[in-house]
Amino acid sequence: MTDAGDRVKVVTNDEAVEGVLMPSESGKVVVKLESGYNIGIDKKKVKEIKVLEKYKKSEPAKAKVEAKKGLPTIAILHTGGTIASKVDYRTGGVVARFSPEELLEMFPELKEIANIKSKLVFQMFSEDMEPEHWQILAKEVQKEVDNGVNGIIVTHGTDTMHYTSSALSFMLENIPIPVILVGAQRSSDRGSSDAYDNVVSAAQFILKSDFAGVAVCMHKNMEDSACLIHLGTKVRKLHSSRRDAFKSVNVLPIAEVAREGKITILNKNYPKKGNKKFNLLDKIEKKVSIVKIHPGFDYKLLEFYENNGYKGLIIEGTGLGHLQTAVLDKNTEHHKKILETVRRICSKIPVVMTSQTLFGRVEMNVYSTGRDLQNAGVISGEDMLPETAFVKLAWLLGNYPKEKARELIGKNLRGEISERTDIRSTL
């Protein structure tokens, strides 16, 4: 009796092939060879399949860690993603599967520098996260703050980690401790994983700095030499696969954490520990969306939001914060309709302009297009990232009356708007 995952030797008249048995495909026995390649062998030709080693599902490790007196405590809240994934040798794919205990076993250093508490909050890829998951996570953070921990590491899939870091930044008003989100671009059971440095650097930063707020800790570059701490509202995933995919946009990162644990502050403008009152403001208005402008944009897309009960809209405009408004010839006649629709929607709900350039600031006074849009009621998103503006508007509309939300969207609350955009911040 063979099962997928077994190490086998498949014998035919012409050859004998060794490898890991994969789930069979119609009429074929599929074997993953040592080289990583799969080969399919016609079932009719197979004379014998010898099992060399049965597939063993690994038991989750149980790391019962004794609390050491005098050491600070860090809580690790797991949400899933690649950092908590391993290769499933049955299918060859990457699945979210690490238990918190297993993950802790992989970072033994953590136990030397802090007492670690570990909790599985979700086991999901971050593209599946909904605003409700941000709310659950924010409540978990609050519980740990009440428990008196010194800092929190949130392990998270990288795809939407910057949405979650923004959401937590707004929801956790005056959080008295550091909350550091950490992801990985290579699953944690691979030798090349970046998980180790990201997690340990986050812990070092928690223990050695006076930061109190929400940040992201990821690789500085392609090597494993250092990590960067990015403010939660100013960070974005800007590469699909590189380990340094996360960049601070329009500001310098808060700090660099070298491999040996040395912290260098790069930007002093970050929230610090103090004794302000911590407040959980975790409501979210879900009827908020982002619209990306492009040549050929159809005003009916805007009408969709108008007619479906949306309470706020972020426009990801071009350049300094533009969209097509000028009528020049018959191909541009519909631009009039676009501007009319924008004006009508602005009279009902807050509409905020951000830029798809990501770097730089929306400036709606420079060109007549921007002035027309301002006259129509579009609010400038300043140098906020579109994703941050989206989360902020959803959060404002969830927690404040509409007029207050309108007033606060252009004001800096959590470092999401910088007074002056740092020109050193480029890709």
Ligand code: GLU
């Ligand atoms: N797409 C998954 C996620 O965001 C896996 C990628 C990753 O963790 O980086 O959770």
